[in-house]
Amino acid sequence: MSYTICFIGAGNLATHLSTIFHKKGFNVSQIYSRSEKSAKLLAEKLKTQYTNSFKNIDSNADIYFIALKDSAVEDVLSEINFNNKLVVHCSGSLPLSILEKHSENIGVFYPLQTFSKNRALDFSSIPIFIEANFVANENSLHEIASKISSSVSVLNSGKRKLLHISAVFANNFVNYFYSISSEILRSQNISFDVLKPLILETAKKVQEMQPEKAQTGPAVRFDENIISAHLEELEHFNGYQELYNSISKSIFEYHSKLK
Amino acid sequence: MSYTICFIGAGNLATHLSTIFHKKGFNVSQIYSRSEKSAKLLAEKLKTQYTNSFKNIDSNADIYFIALKDSAVEDVLSEINFNNKLVVHCSGSLPLSILEKHSENIGVFYPLQTFSKNRALDFSSIPIFIEANFVANENSLHEIASKISSSVSVLNSGKRKLLHISAVFANNFVNYFYSISSEILRSQNISFDVLKPLILETAKKVQEMQPEKAQTGPAVRFDENIISAHLEELEHFNGYQELYNSISKSIFEYHSKLK
Numbered sequence: 429m430s431y432t433i434c435f436i437g438a439g440n441l442a443t444h445l446s447t448i449f450h451k452k453g454f455n456v457s458q459i460y461s462r463s464e465k466s467a468k469l470l471a472e473k474l475k476t477q478y479t480n481s482f483k484n485i486d487s488n489a490d491i492y493f494i495a496l497k498d499s500a501v502e503d504v505l506s507e508i509n510f511n512n513k514l515v516v517h518c519s520g521s522l523p524l525s526i527l528e529k530h531s532e533n534i535g536v537f538y539p540l541q542t543f544s545k546n547r548a549l550d551f552s553s554i555p556i557f558i559e560a561n562f563v564a565n566e567n568s569l570h571e572i573a574s575k576i577s578s579s580v581s582v583l584n585s586g587k588r589k590l591l592h593i594s595a596v597f598a599n600n601f602v603n604y605f606y607s608i609s610s611e612i613l614r615s616q617n618i619s620f621d622v623l624k625p626l627i628l629e630t631a632k633k634v635q636e637m638q639p640e641k642a643q644t645g646p647a648v649r650f651d652e653n654i655i656s657a658h659l660e661e662l663e664h665f666n667g668y669q670e671l672y673n674s675i676s677k678s679i680f681e682y683h684s685k686l687k
Numbered sequence: 688m689s690y691t692i693c694f695i696g697a698g699n700l701a702t703h704l705s706t707i708f709h710k711k712g713f714n715v716s717q718i719y720s721r722s723e724k725s726a727k728l729l730a731e732k733l734k735t736q737y738t739n740s741f742k743n744i745d746s747n748a749d750i751y752f753i754a755l756k757d758s759a760v761e762d763v764l765s766e767i768n769f770n771n772k773l774v775v776h777c778s779g780s781l782p783l784s785i786l787e788k789h790s791e792n793i794g795v796f797y798p799l800q801t802f803s804k805n806r807a808l809d810f811s812s813i814p815i816f817i818e819a820n821f822v823a824n825e826n827s828l829h830e831i832a833s834k835i836s837s838s839v840s841v842l843n844s845g846k847r848k849l850l851h852i853s854a855v856f857a858n859n860f861v862n863y864f865y866s867i868s869s870e871i872l873r874s875q876n877i878s879f880d881v882l883k884p885l886i887l888e889t890a891k892k893v894q895e896m897q898p899e900k901a902q903t904g905p906a907v908r909f910d911e912n913i914i915s916a917h918l919e920e921l922e923h924f925n926g927y928q929e930l931y932n933s934i935s936k937s938i939f940e941y942h943s944k945l946k
Contacts, residue, residue, distance in 0.1 A: 600904030645859030
C-alpha cells in the first residue's frame with residue numbers, strides 16, 4: 429500500500445525523513461511548520477504543498493508524522509484535528525500514550541541517528557524503532573520503516589526511553605567531549621585537526637570490539653601521577669577539572685568491578 | 688640516513704611503531720621486553736633479535752625507542768646504559784627532561800592515536816609530535832617521522848601535556864561513554880549494534896564541522912522534562928545519574944556562554 433503522509437515539522441529530522449519517504453515513492457502531501465519559510469523550503473524540495481496554519485493542514489493524509497522537538501509536541505497536538513487517522517511521533521523519550529487523546533490510531537517511529545540538515549546519511553543502516561496501539565498500525569509502520577531501513581524493531585515506550593538515554597551518552601555527551609578537547613587545544617594554538625584521526629579510530633574500534641575491552645588511558649589503570657598532573661593543568665579550565673576527576677574515578681570503579 | 692633502532696617495550700605502541708619502521712626500511716635491531724614471550728613474538732614478526740635482559744640490550748643502535756606505559760619508564764631508564772646515543776620516549780604526558788640523566792641525546796616521539804594490537808592503522812594520517820634537546824636530534828626524529836606520517840610537528844613538553852589531556856577526553860572518556868551506553872542497553876536486552884551507526888556518524892560529523900556547532904540533545908537546550916525523566920531512570924544505574932547531571936549542566940553552561 430502506498431501511504432499519503434503529512435509532515436508536522438520542517439527541522440533536521442523532518443527534512444531527512446520526508447526526503448527519504450519522497451525518494452522511496454511515498455506521497456508526502458504536505459509540510460507544516462510554524463515558520464512559513466522552513467515549510468516552503470522543504471516543500472519546494474519535495475515538490476509538495478506547505479502551510480504554516482493549523483487550520484489548513486491536509487485532512488486527507490493517511491499518516492501524520494510529528495517531527496518536532498519534544499517540548500513542542502503536546503502544544504501542537506492539541507491544535508490539530510486528525511480525524512482519527514494514524515498519528516505518529518518520532519521522539520525517543522516521549523511515550524506512545526502522549527498521543528492517546530488526539531487520535532484512535534497512534535504510533536511511534538524513532539530513527540536512532542543524529543540528523544544535521546546538510547549531511548547526507550545512508551538511511552538503510554539506521555535502526556528504526558516502532559510502536560503502535562494496534563497491530564494494524566504497527567504493520568503499517570513496519571511496512572514504511574522497512575522500505576527505508578534494513579533494521580526495524582518493535583520497542584515499547586519504557587525501553588525506548590532507556591535507548592534514548594544510551595544515545596545521549598554515545599552522541600550528545602561524546603560530542604561535548606569533542607568540544608572540550610577542541611577548547612583545550614585552542615588554548616595551546618593547536619588545530620583540532622590533529623584529533624580527528626583519533627576520534628574516528630575510537631568510534632571505529634567499537635564497531636568491532638566491545639567498548640569495555642577497548643578502554644585505555646590513565647584512568648583505567650588509575651595512574652595517579654598522570655591523573656594528578658592532568659588535574660593540575662585543568663585548574664585553568666573552568667569546570668573541566670571536576671569532570672575529569674569524576675569521570676576518571678567512575679572509569680576506575682567500573683573496571684575494578686569487571687576484573 | 689638509515690637508522691638502527693632498538694625498541695624497549697613490546698606492547699601495542701611498540702608493536703605498531705616497530706612494524707611500520709620495519710616496513711619503511713629502518714633496521715629494527717632488537718626488541719626488549721620484560722616478558723620474553725612478548726619480545727620473541729614481536730621480534731619474530733620483524734625477523735630481528737630480542738632479549739628480556741637489560742645487560743643484553745644492543746649497544747650499537749643509533750636510537751632507543753622507549754615504548755612503555757608511563758609508570759614503567761623511569762625504572763627501566765635507570766637500568767640501561769645508552770652510551771649517550773639518542774634516547775626517545777613516546778609518551779604524551781612525560782616531559783622530555785625525564786630522559787636528561789640517562790643520555791646527552793634525548794627526544795620525544797608521540798604519535799597521537801589509540802593503538803590496539805590487532806587493528807591495522809593507516810600511519811600516514813597519524814599526527815606525530817616530536818621534541819629533542821638539540822637541533823640535530825630534532826632533525827633525526829623529523830626525518831624518521833616524515834617517513835611514516837604526513838603530519839609531523841615539533842611540540843614542547845608543556846603543550847604536549849595539554850594535547851594528551853585533550854586526547855583523554857576525545858578517546859578515553861568517549862570510549863567510557865560507549866561502555867555506559869552498552870551497559871544501559873544490555874539492561875534492556877537491546878544489542879549494542881543499534882548504536883554503532885550513531886557512534887560513527889557522531890565521529891564523522893566533527894571531521895567536517897566544529898563540535899560546538901554539532902551539539903544537539905536535551906542538555907544544550909536544557910529540556911528539563913527530558914533531563915529529569917532521564918535522571919529518574921538512571922537511579923537504577925550506580926553512579927551514572929551524577930555523571931548525567933554534571934555533564935548536562937556543563938553542556939548547558941558551555942552553550943549559554945557561546946550564545
